[in-house]
Amino acid sequence: MTIFLPFKKLTYFTIQPSTMGYIQPLNRLKKFFHNLGFWRSSLIFAALFLSIILLTKIAIAQQPVTLNLLMTAPDADPWRQGLVKDFESKHPGIRINIIEGPNATNLIEDLYTSAFILGDSPYDLVNMDVIWTSKFAAAGWLLDLTDRITPKELTAFSAKDVEGGTYQGKLYRIPLRSDAGMLYYREDLLQQAGLKPPETFEQLMNYSKVLQRNDKARWGYIWQGRQYEGLVAMFLEVLEGFGGYWVNPQTLEVGLDRPETLRAIAFLQNTVKQGVSPPGVTTYQEEETRRIFQSGQAVFLRSWPYVWPLANQPNSKINGKIGIKPMVHAPGQSSAATLGGWGLGIAKTTRHPEEAWKAIQYFSSREAQKQFILKAGYVPSRRELFTDPQIVAKYPHFPQLLEVVDSAVLRPPIAQYAQASDILQRYLSGALTGRMAPENAMKSAADETRRLLRAGQARKSA
Ligand code: GLC
Numbered sequence: 001m002t003i004f005l006p007f008k009k010l011t012y013f014t015i016q017p018s019t020m021g022y023i024q025p026l027n028r029l030k031k032f033f034h035n036l037g038f039w040r041s042s043l044i045f046a047a048l049f050l051s052i053i054l055l056t057k058i059a060i061a062q063q064p065v066t067l068n069l070l071m072t073a074p075d076a077d078p079w080r081q082g083l084v085k086d087f088e089s090k091h092p093g094i095r096i097n098i099i100e101g102p103n104a105t106n107l108i109e110d111l112y113t114s115a116f117i118l119g120d121s122p123y124d125l126v127n128m129d130v131i132w133t134s135k136f137a138a139a140g141w142l143l144d145l146t147d148r149i150t151p152k153e154l155t156a157f158s159a160k161d162v163e164g165g166t167y168q169g170k171l172y173r174i175p176l177r178s179d180a181g182m183l184y185y186r187e188d189l190l191q192q193a194g195l196k197p198p199e200t201f202e203q204l205m206n207y208s209k210v211l212q213r214n215d216k217a218r219w220g221y222i223w224q225g226r227q228y229e230g231l232v233a234m235f236l237e238v239l240e241g242f243g244g245y246w247v248n249p250q251t252l253e254v255g256l257d258r259p260e261t262l263r264a265i266a267f268l269q270n271t272v273k274q275g276v277s278p279p280g281v282t283t284y285q286e287e288e289t290r291r292i293f294q295s296g297q298a299v300f301l302r303s304w305p306y307v308w309p310l311a312n313q314p315n316s317k318i319n320g321k322i323g324i325k326p327m328v329h330a331p332g333q334s335s336a337a338t339l340g341g342w343g344l345g346i347a348k349t350t351r352h353p354e355e356a357w358k359a360i361q362y363f364s365s366r367e368a369q370k371q372f373i374l375k376a377g378y379v380p381s382r383r384e385l386f387t388d389p390q391i392v393a394k395y396p397h398f399p400q401l402l403e404v405v406d407s408a409v410l411r412p413p414i415a416q417y418a419q420a421s422d423i424l425q426r427y428l429s430g431a432l433t434g435r436m437a438p439e440n441a442m443k444s445a446a447d448e449t450r451r452l453l454r455a456g457q458a459r460k461s462a
Helices: 017-036 038-062 073-090 105-118 133-138 159-163 187-192 201-213 229-241 259-273 279-283 286-294 307-311 353-363 366-376 383-387 389-394 398-407 417-432 438-461
Strands: 065-072 094-101 125-129 174-180 182-186 219-222 298-303 322-325 339-346
Touching: 065 073, 065 105, 065 125, 065 353, 073 094, 073 353, 073 366, 094 105, 094 353, 105 125, 105 229, 105 417, 125 133, 125 353, 133 417, 159 174, 159 339, 174 398, 182 187, 182 307, 187 201, 187 322, 201 219, 201 259, 201 298, 219 286, 229 259, 229 417, 259 279, 259 417, 259 438, 286 298, 286 307, 307 322, 322 398, 339 353, 353 366, 366 383, 366 389, 383 389, 383 398, 389 398, 417 438
Parallel strands: 065 094, 219 298
Antiparallel strands: 125 339, 174 339, 182 298, 182 322
């Protein structure tokens, strides 16, 4: 049976016997449109069609916008439970999708890098280690944020954190979390032995041996020795503590083949040779070292301030038993801390730059940072929070931390940072694991770094 609808030429079709039940209503519809006349019914159809499109568009527009944000695994939980929950309850139109990556910062950097290189990156916000800004900005992967925040507003943040988010005079990253390498020690064990916290490398070794001999702890000193970015951050503190340097950011001079570098390597090798550090230390990242220290097996630990709240949890073996201080150094030198830290940038490819900026504004606000710090114990990027009474009541070491953050040293803010770090990681790990003689390793590391920096200079002036 054939039915005619108003669009005469196109709208007839044949009804199968099985669909006969629909014939009645369709016939009524047909009659209705027949009575209306061709043009009027066409207009009604067009209006209906447009309304459907409009409603669909409104429905899509009301769907929350999702911002994707990749971060290291240990950071993901504190973020989800703190910042993200609070932000979403205040901004129902925006969802933050935290993507949990590996632990090592350089692996997260690789994931971001390959996503940006392939184009069409899934990330909207970029959670950036302080050492990535130059590379990401030089490659054109980030939106310039300079005009979104006034210089006055920026003065609330630590100047070095802001510097770490700047490339060629433009701002690409808003600091959220500062960081600085510190020395943790077992206050209880030192006190019982009548010892003060060590100031020099030698004291650190001697005190470790005394406490190990007396069976107070299995290990003396724990540090991050795996071939990854954390090795570089840890090594720079030892290197500078011996008066050495890696790359001078102003002159781009390389100091890796100087005698201080060899002294720094010898110190680290001796910690293992003399049984102060476990042989496995050359495979450890931050989390492995924290677990050993937190289980009460070591006297000293070099790490970042995130360890403090975890080590002081009620179920931790060393709860209430630890102190924190700037790193030890050679006599006549001073303590050095590597400046770490994380901040947020916006991916150039995002379709939601305004929502991403709203999220950054909230995450870096005084209120959000304060809550986050109280919950997770991270180091604030806003200076006033270091001395906030509520925060100091919970973390009495914060005012001292501010001094360390202020004197902490940025790793060279150069666009080729990842390659320079990779060279140092490879040769340093070769020397520390006994695969290469330290002198040869550092000679090669220095030469390769010089070649890399020269190539970078040549590209710049071309
Ligand atoms: C911490 C620091 C970061 C550093 C990393 C090395 O996350 O904040 O700056 O690169 O440790 O493992």
